[in-house]
Amino acid sequence: MMRSLSISPDKCTGCLQCEMACSYENEGVFNPSRSRIKVFSFEREGRHVPYTCTQCSDAWCRNACPTEAIGINAATGAKEVNEGLCVGCKVCTIACPFGTINYNHATGKVIKCDLCGGDPACAKACPTQAIVYVDADWTGYDRMRNWAERTDNQSTAQA
Amino acid sequence: MGWHKKILRVNLTNGSCQAEPLNMEWAAEYLGQRGLATKYLLEEIDPKIDPLSPDNKLIFATGPLTGTAASTSARYSVITKGPLTGAIACSNSGGYFGAELKFAGWDMIIFEGKAAAPVYLYVNDDEVELLPAADLWGKSVWETDEILHKRHQDPLLRVSAIGVSGEQGVLYACIVNDLHRAAGRSGVGTVMGSKNLKAIAVRGGKGVRVKDPARFMKAVGEKKQILAENAVTGQGLPTYGTQVLMNVINEVGALPTHNARDVQFNGASDISGEAMHQPRGKENKPNLVTNQACFGCTIACGRISRIDKGHYTVTNRPGYWGASGGLEYEAAWALGAATGVNDLDALTFANFICNEQGYDPITFGSTLGAAMELYEMGVITDADTGGVALKFGSAEALTKMAEQVGKGEEFGKILGLGSKRMCEKYGHPELSMTVKGQEFPAYDPRGIQGMGLTYATSNRGACHLRSYTVASEILGIPEKTDPLATEGKAGLVKAFQDATAAVDSTGLCLFTTFAWSLDDFQPQVDAACDGDWSLERLSEVGERIWNMERQFNLAAGFTGKDDTLPKRLRKDAAKTGPALGKVNGLKEMLPEYYQLRGWDEGGVPTAETLQRLGL
Ligand code: SF4
Ligand code: SF4
Numbered sequence: 001m002m003r004s005l006s007i008s009p010d011k012c013t014g015c016l017q018c019e020m021a022c023s024y025e026n027e028g029v030f031n032p033s034r035s036r037i038k039v040f041s042f043e044r045e046g047r048h049v050p051y052t053c054t055q056c057s058d059a060w061c062r063n064a065c066p067t068e069a070i071g072i073n074a075a076t077g078a079k080e081v082n083e084g085l086c087v088g089c090k091v092c093t094i095a096c097p098f099g100t101i102n103y104n105h106a107t108g109k110v111i112k113c114d115l116c117g118g119d120p121a122c123a124k125a126c127p128t129q130a131i132v133y134v135d136a137d138w139t140g141y142d143r144m145r146n147w148a149e150r151t152d153n154q155s156t157a158q159a
Numbered sequence: 160m161g162w163h164k165k166i167l168r169v170n171l172t173n174g175s176c177q178a179e180p181l182n183m184e185w186a187a188e189y190l191g192q193r194g195l196a197t198k199y200l201l202e203e204i205d206p207k208i209d210p211l212s213p214d215n216k217l218i219f220a221t222g223p224l225t226g227t228a229a230s231t232s233a234r235y236s237v238i239t240k241g242p243l244t245g246a247i248a249c250s251n252s253g254g255y256f257g258a259e260l261k262f263a264g265w266d267m268i269i270f271e272g273k274a275a276a277p278v279y280l281y282v283n284d285d286e287v288e289l290l291p292a293a294d295l296w297g298k299s300v301w302e303t304d305e306i307l308h309k310r311h312q313d314p315l316l317r318v319s320a321i322g323v324s325g326e327q328g329v330l331y332a333c334i335v336n337d338l339h340r341a342a343g344r345s346g347v348g349t350v351m352g353s354k355n356l357k358a359i360a361v362r363g364g365k366g367v368r369v370k371d372p373a374r375f376m377k378a379v380g381e382k383k384q385i386l387a388e389n390a391v392t393g394q395g396l397p398t399y400g401t402q403v404l405m406n407v408i409n410e411v412g413a414l415p416t417h418n419a420r421d422v423q424f425n426g427a428s429d430i431s432g433e434a435m436h437q438p439r440g441k442e443n444k445p446n447l448v449t450n451q452a453c454f455g456c457t458i459a460c461g462r463i464s465r466i467d468k469g470h471y472t473v474t475n476r477p478g479y480w481g482a483s484g485g486l487e488y489e490a491a492w493a494l495g496a497a498t499g500v501n502d503l504d505a506l507t508f509a510n511f512i513c514n515e516q517g518y519d520p521i522t523f524g525s526t527l528g529a530a531m532e533l534y535e536m537g538v539i540t541d542a543d544t545g546g547v548a549l550k551f552g553s554a555e556a557l558t559k560m561a562e563q564v565g566k567g568e569e570f571g572k573i574l575g576l577g578s579k580r581m582c583e584k585y586g587h588p589e590l591s592m593t594v595k596g597q598e599f600p601a602y603d604p605r606g607i608q609g610m611g612l613t614y615a616t617s618n619r620g621a622c623h624l625r626s627y628t629v630a631s632e633i634l635g636i637p638e639k640t641d642p643l644a645t646e647g648k649a650g651l652v653k654a655f656q657d658a659t660a661a662v663d664s665t666g667l668c669l670f671t672t673f674a675w676s677l678d679d680f681q682p683q684v685d686a687a688c689d690g691d692w693s694l695e696r697l698s699e700v701g702e703r704i705w706n707m708e709r710q711f712n713l714a715a716g717f718t719g720k721d722d723t724l725p726k727r728l729r730k731d732a733a734k735t736g737p738a739l740g741k742v743n744g745l746k747e748m749l750p751e752y753y754q755l756r757g758w759d760e761g762g763v764p765t766a767e768t769l770q771r772l773g774l
Pocket of ligand 2: 013014017019125128129
């Protein structure tokens with residue numbers, strides 16, 4: 001089954017376990033400044049919104065890359081950066097409308113979410129299930145179910 | 160690892176910022192944060208100095224697990240000599256600032272001396288600079304936070320700052336980070352103000368490494384699971400925050416009310432965690448917007464609240480219409496029960512002001528309660544208060560005084576002294592609900608006997624966070640004891656004090672101890688830190704820290720006579736509830752406590768005890 005990350009901001013508490021898990025998985029260090037997922041706090045509204053690459057089908061970053069450094073992982077569908085080919089030109093960071101591919105000055109390459117090869121660390125670390133890794137064709141399932149639950153079939157039955 | 164093994168020493172007098180190696184011999188004996196910074200302070204200052212003089216030092220200290228994947232890895236502490244008490248001050252805060260400091264590569268910052276003019280410290284990994292803060296002086300914590308983010312064009316900057324109260328010498332000013340998380344007690348913010356230090360702005364890109372990552376991640380995962388499955392840390396705290404306690408403590412007759420004249424408050428349910436969920440007011444929405452976590456925390460007890468737009472406190476004041484840090488239990492008690500006010504929005508407003516201007520709601524609420532009693536007696540009059548009727552139950556009095564203390568002006572100047580100095584000034588020292596100069600918090604020792612010994616012996620003045628025997632006496636964690644009995648409490652208090660001192664030195668949050676005991680910390684500490692960290696060693700570190708803090712206080716001039724409680728708690732019996740007719744039995748517990756501690760009858764550690772602990 002093809003899976004994708006599904007994010008529910010209303011469940012997020014802003015703990016940043018996901019950012020730590022991401023940096024640990026990718027760089028072996030607890031370092032949110034190297035995380036591929038970012039949690040945004042809108043203080044005055046009391047909202048936290050985790051945000052990362054959505055793995056577009058026809059990916060802007062990939063189309064823009066002059067060295068074909070961004071490939072597709074056939075198993076996961078992730079758009080992955082081949083560090084051997086990336087020259088750090090940053091054209092992809094301009095092309096991506098969502099800002100989720102970024103330059104890393106420490107390596108001179110770009111970094112982005114690669115779904116950890118099919119077992120995303122952020123989803124495993126999230127204590128509230130604000131990030132889950134689910135059937136790519138059914139990311140709306142839980143929300144659908146919640147609305148279904150509210151549907152009043154009692155009165156329909158009586159009518 | 161765990162530690163970066165590097166500290167930053169900032170001399171405010173001559174403007175120098177120096178890196179130096181962390182003393183790893185001390186780290187092996189005191190672990191980090193609370194323990195290790197207290198060791199530095201004790202070695203570097205004379206405990207007799209005036210806490211507001213340039214001779215005092217101010218230490219921001221992380222623990223070895225701060226900034227790691229361990230749950231609740233947000234914590235840092237501020238250690239100094241406290242101006243409210245004259246005792247060791249050690250105030251712990253969460254939010255994101257502590258972890259960021261660690262990510263920047265620093266275990267600790269030691270501030271010494273005093274700047275000639277206001278400054279703030281900017282830290283971006285190894286780039287460290289003292290910058291002028293003349294334009295920030297007079298600004299609130301919230302304004303300072305906003306200005307610094309704009310000035311450095313860095314939305315990821317984390318800021319810790321004092322507000323106007325800390326500049327104005329309110330004796331219980333806090334240091335507030337991330338807008339509403341505070342190193343709250345004993346006036347650590349007042350010390351910061353006395354040094355002309357307005358803020359610290361940190362950005363960290365180095366991250367944190369641990370000794371054995373695989374073993375660490377395994378331990379961390381198991382321990383997170385325990386927190387998730389526990390009724391308190393998995394359900395009670397995320398849903399109601401620490402406010403889960405308001406109705407519980409009121410029912411057991413241990414909610415100090417009206418300056419501790421009563422032990423139950425008939426408005427308790429109006430200001431409880433449950434009430435925060437109820438739609439109310441003009442907008443018909445609940446006070447609580449959401450819960451929020453500190454960095455790394457899988458519990459998320461934090462409250463984010465909004466004041467109803469129809470409430471008198473925010474009419475035409477859109478600055479207070481947004482969501483911000485809401486009431487936790489101690490604040491709700493102090494601003495509410497201690498003053499007899501049951502208006503949830505008024506309490507929330509006062510709490511916002513405490514965060515915005517940086518001062519401790521516990522000491523403020525308790526001091527206001529004492530002032531209200533003095534007003535009722537006719538000792539404090541309208542001439543003193545500028546015409547504000549300081550009546551028990553008056554929301555207007557609460558919110559007006561909150562603003563005056565925030566600015567350190569008008570009657571706020573008097574309230575800013577704390578209740579001990581204020582009550583002495585008005586000739587009624589017996590009305591001050593303090594131990595060693597610090598107001599006790601939200602648990603009445605007549606209804607929870609162990610808390611009497613906790614307050615009397617707490618090294619930073621009355622405090623619940625030094626040995627939270629409420630866990631055992633009320634909640635049955637780790638096992639239930641009778642709250643009205645004094646037997647066995649000496650041992651209970653000692654055990655809680657030692658374990659807590661160790662926990663406060665790890666970088667993790669004390670609230671995990673509703674579900675974890677020291678043996679749950681041990682594998683996480685051992686996998687993260689150099690050396691072998693056995694359970695025995697961790698417990699010994701806790702006991703060593705407790706005795707070291709005691710040594711600081713003895714050297715500062717405290718004696719066993721200061722291990723006492725306000726007369727009201729020892730003489731005036733509880734008037735209602737399960738503790739009806741009870742006073743606190745401190746004198747039944749204290750001698751046994753000294754004995755268990757290995758202290759002499761005057762409360763001084765014996766030579767043998769000191770030797771055993773390597774002190
Ligand atoms: S980086 Fe941007 S463009 Fe590329 S796959 Fe992700 S979202 Fe699409
Ligand atoms: S781990 Fe989950 S709850 Fe925590 S910040 Fe990330 S998305 Fe939010």
